[in-house]
Amino acid sequence: MGGSGHGAGCGINEIIVFVLALVAGTGCSLTSKVLLDMESVGMDGEMKKFEKPLFQTLGxxxxxxxxxxxxxGVVMFKIPFPGYVHKTSRNGYSAVGDVDDDEEEEQKPVPIWMYFLLLIPSLFDLAATALCMMGLMEVEVSIYQMLRGSAIIFVAILKHFALGDKLRGFMxxxxxxxxxxxxxxxxxVILSATPDDGEGGKQKDPLRGVLLILAGAFVQSLQYAFEEKVMSMEVSAPPLLLxxxxxxxxxVVCAFVLYPVCYNLPGADVGGVMENPYDxxxxxxxxxxxxxxxxxxFLSIFFYNALAVLVTFMLNSVWHAILDNFxxxxxxxxDLFIFYFVTKSFGEEWTKWSFVQLAGLFVLLYGTAVYNAPHAGSIKxxxxxxxxxxxxxxxxxxxEDEEKQVLVPIDDAAAAPYQSPYQSPFMTPNTRAKRDKERRAAEKQGKQFTKVSRGGSFA
Structure with missing residues (x-):
């Protein structure tokens, strides 16, 4: 049984895409940690770990x-893809956003200034990723993945006090x-810390790693806040372009700004610099x-981004949130499977303190489910x-959830409203007035309609 997409159901196609996205997302984190633990001979002739956080950020x-x-390719060959509407007009595709049918003929291509505006969330993402990569060198990947969930704390504070979007008590x-x-x-992290990495290498600082990852989550929350304020504008861009x-x-910033800076600042890499690209x-x-x-x-990053788009499109944003929470x-x-069944050179060992981490994982999932109420999969x-x-x-x-079911002509299913993954996962729901305007415009066309979920959710 296949689902019809656009949030209409969960069939075999939707399940396959969700599982593939989960595999790719898991691969992003695991390959990142494995790279940091792998060894090779550098320009100094010494065998050492590949601890190059800036290079991973660039990758x-x-x-x-x-x-x-x-x-x-989607635009040129008119390939069906979420967020794109192929038509015979000069535009070639419609931008992501909410455009009434009456206004479709006047829709313009993505303006030049939008390409430059995307530099701002990119800088936030760059800083957040670099901080998290440096933190990942000090802690296990499971700790890293859980700590990134702390973004909900910072975003909640920003939404409530900076964006004026007052949170409910249960949130x-x-x-x-x-x-x-x-x-x-x-x-x-503190209880399971050891004096060194067990291989005679440099001493790790788990507390420093935790603080760096939390700092990265805070910067990521600034990115979400910016996207909620700016990227939800009527003029936007297709998801793959975003x-x-x-x-x-x-x-560009990594290669031409950060690398020259890190190459000239003092550090522990070869030549006494922060990170040596030649090494x-x-x-x-x-x-x-x-x-x-x-x-x-590289491949896991690319496929995760593309598949996350499909998850949001074929199911809805709630499933995108579930994807990230899984x-x-x-x-x-x-990571545990790799350590016990593949090789002890990589992966993660179960320790006597892992039960505390397991409790933290359940609390994280519980807190997220409480925050997401009353959406599907949440806890009221x-x-x-x-x-x-x-x-x-x-x-x-x-x-409000009932009203967030937007009527979309069945014949125009490919044009269904789409929430870009680069809009904030904490996006405020559309106002009642805007939804009523969409409904009136749809009814004016006198077509047959289907419902499409528009709900936002924590990711």
Missing amino acids: MFVGMCAALFLHA WVGVWWNVVSIILVGAT IGMEGFWGT TWAMMENSKDLQVMFLWY RPITVWGT LDGGVLSCFCKFDYSDMED
């Missing part, structure tokens, strides 16, 4: 650049449980395994034991 953005070629309960999960994960341009700007190149040249792993890293589970589970606080005896009224929000 991530290069992987995102590949979306530009996919975007060009603050969800945020509180996420704080508790961060405390539990941090405690696991992904590709963010990758393009990130690549990175030498290590890549001297290890075929390193080259293969970097290729897998990643800490699959990352940790796969109704006063029971599972609600920790807290009770809130969701009736008005449930009425």
